[in-house]
Amino acid sequence: MKKILAVGRGLALIVFLTAFLFTGCGQSAEPKPEVKAPTLHEAAVKMVDSMSLEEKVGQMLLIGIDGQEIDAEALSMLRDYHIGGVILFDRNMNNKYQVTGLNANLQRLNQEYNKLPLYLGVDQEGGMVARMKDELTVAPAAAQIAAQGTPEEARRWAYQTASELKTIGFNVNFAPVLDIDIPYSRSYGQDAATVSKFTEAACRGYEQAGMIYSLKHFPGMGKSEVDPHTEQYRITASKEVLLREDAVPFKNISQNFNNQDFMVMVGHLIYTGLDTLPASVSPRVINDFLRGELGFRGIVITDDMEMGALTSMYGFREMGVAAVQAGADILLVCHNYEHQRQVYQGVLEAVKTNKLSAATIDAAAVRIVENKMRKLLDAGKQQELLQALHKEAQ
Numbered sequence: 001m002k003k004i005l006a007v008g009r010g011l012a013l014i015v016f017l018t019a020f021l022f023t024g025c026g027q028s029a030e031p032k033p034e035v036k037a038p039t040l041h042e043a044a045v046k047m048v049d050s051m052s053l054e055e056k057v058g059q060m061l062l063i064g065i066d067g068q069e070i071d072a073e074a075l076s077m078l079r080d081y082h083i084g085g086v087i088l089f090d091r092n093m094n095n096k097y098q099v100t101g102l103n104a105n106l107q108r109l110n111q112e113y114n115k116l117p118l119y120l121g122v123d124q125e126g127g128m129v130a131r132m133k134d135e136l137t138v139a140p141a142a143a144q145i146a147a148q149g150t151p152e153e154a155r156r157w158a159y160q161t162a163s164e165l166k167t168i169g170f171n172v173n174f175a176p177v178l179d180i181d182i183p184y185s186r187s188y189g190q191d192a193a194t195v196s197k198f199t200e201a202a203c204r205g206y207e208q209a210g211m212i213y214s215l216k217h218f219p220g221m222g223k224s225e226v227d228p229h230t231e232q233y234r235i236t237a238s239k240e241v242l243l244r245e246d247a248v249p250f251k252n253i254s255q256n257f258n259n260q261d262f263m264v265m266v267g268h269l270i271y272t273g274l275d276t277l278p279a280s281v282s283p284r285v286i287n288d289f290l291r292g293e294l295g296f297r298g299i300v301i302t303d304d305m306e307m308g309a310l311t312s313m314y315g316f317r318e319m320g321v322a323a324v325q326a327g328a329d330i331l332l333v334c335h336n337y338e339h340q341r342q343v344y345q346g347v348l349e350a351v352k353t354n355k356l357s358a359a360t361i362d363a364a365a366v367r368i369v370e371n372k373m374r375k376l377l378d379a380g381k382q383q384e385l386l387q388a389l390h391k392e393a394q
Contacts, residue, residue: 038389040382044370046389047115048362055114056365057348058082060324062119062301064334068094070105073337078110081344084368085119085172087334093132096168103169116369117376119212121172124161128184137164141185142177146194151201154188158205158213165211171376172212174265176202178249180222187222192248199249200256207261212375215253217267217303218290219279220246228268228309238273243293251294259298260374264290266302266328268309277326278310281319286327299367301330306339317346324356329364 038046048056062085065074077083086106093099103120110118124130127141139145139157146154158176165173176199181190188198199215206213219242221228223235237246250264266286268278275284280302290296302323305311310319320331320343331347333340350356373382 038386040373040386041370043385043389044366044373047369048365051115051365053351053358053361054348055082056361057344057351059084059365059368060330060347060361061340061344062087062121062330062332063340064089065092068092068098068102070102070109075109077337077340078106079113081341082114084330085121087121087174087332088131089334090131095135099132100168107169116372119172120170121174122165122170123174124165125175125177125186126157126161127186129186137161142188142198143185146188146198151198154198155201155205158202159209162206162209162211166209172214173206174214174216176213176215177217178215178253179217179220180246180249182222192245196249196252200252203253203257203262207257212262214263214265214301215250216265218250218264219271219274219285220250221267221269222246224269228303229307232268232270232278232309232312234270234272236272242271242273247294250290254294254296259296260371263299263301263330264296266290266300268303268307278313280305280310280328281314281322281326283326291327299329299371300327302328302332304332304334305343306333306335316342319343320347321350321356324360324364329367
């Protein structure tokens with residue numbers, strides 16, 4: 001019996017010593033959990049967490065600038081307001097060489113003050129709505145493409161337009177138009193099925209060229225009888241009619257394309273079947289209808305907030321706040337620096353006084369930051385970013 005007890009004690013001692021040696025002097029033997037490399041979405045959340053409120057609100061502003069060079073006010077918007085993007089018009093554009101230099105300088109200066117590249121956008125629909133017509137290859141108007149060609153023509157023209165714009169530094173084109181039967185031949189057709197078919201092809205072209213595009217003008221301006229640049233108008237179609245007609249092309253693209261590849265631009269007209277407010281400042285239009293019923297998960301941008309349809313009802317400090325509350329991510333202010341500053345300051349002040357929640361700003365900033373990571377950083381830059389975050393987490 002004594003021998004058996006002695007053997008037992010010896011075995012127990014061996015087991016104890018083995019455990020002691022292999023677990024680091026008695027520490028737990030459980031291995032450290034492996035830290036997974038972050039996804040781009042997680043990277044976006046982490047970056048937004050590191051940004052100041054001023055930087056986040058700045059990313060939600062996309063502006064126009066004066067002239068063909070970067071003046072002191074444009075530089076201030078980059079440096080002091082951390083703007084997320086710039087849209088160029090003919091006033092900014094002389095020839096391809098000059099535009100390429102302007103876009104490159106905007107990105108270079110932006111790099112000094114902001115963490116991610118700028119959106120650099122333009123309205124290059126084709127037909128009447130096109131910039132620098134003497135220097136660029138301008139597509140026929142949408143109505144002409146639809147009348148004389150096939151959807152493949154719409155794809156080909158979108159691809160060519162996007163490819164050419166990219167060579168001179170643009171990364172966003174505010175096209176195609178999804179409105180049904182609007183003036184100046186800007187629409188691909190007079191019915192939802194035709195517009196859906198041709199705009200789907202155009203979106204494929206932009207996608208193939210790697211250009212961010214913007215569907216406009218949600219929820220559809222085809223039933224308007226006025227120009228929203230100058231005045232407000234009430235479209236009285238019921239929600240059921242809008243779902244059956246005007247919203248169909250938007251629903252088609254939203255549900256069949258990667259929502260990270262494009263934005264949806266919301267117009268300023270009032271749709272009484274949905275709300276009594278202009279669409280761009282209506283939670284029922286953006287949060288409930290576009291995001292809720294149609295399922296869109298990408299970036300929502302307003303049409304130019306200096307249009308008469310909106311300025312006839314709101315001051316600049318109020319309109320940005322109302323649009324963000326409604327679900328807009330990017331506020332487009334195309335012309336006046338003072339108007340741009342007022343929109344920015346209105347949103348900033350609203351967060352500081354709890355009229356706007358910090359969570360709302362964060363959600364918009366994450367959508368923008370993730371989109372920029374995906375679309376404006378090449379694969380190498382994406383990998384560098386993810387590796388840096390992974391190393392930091394370990």
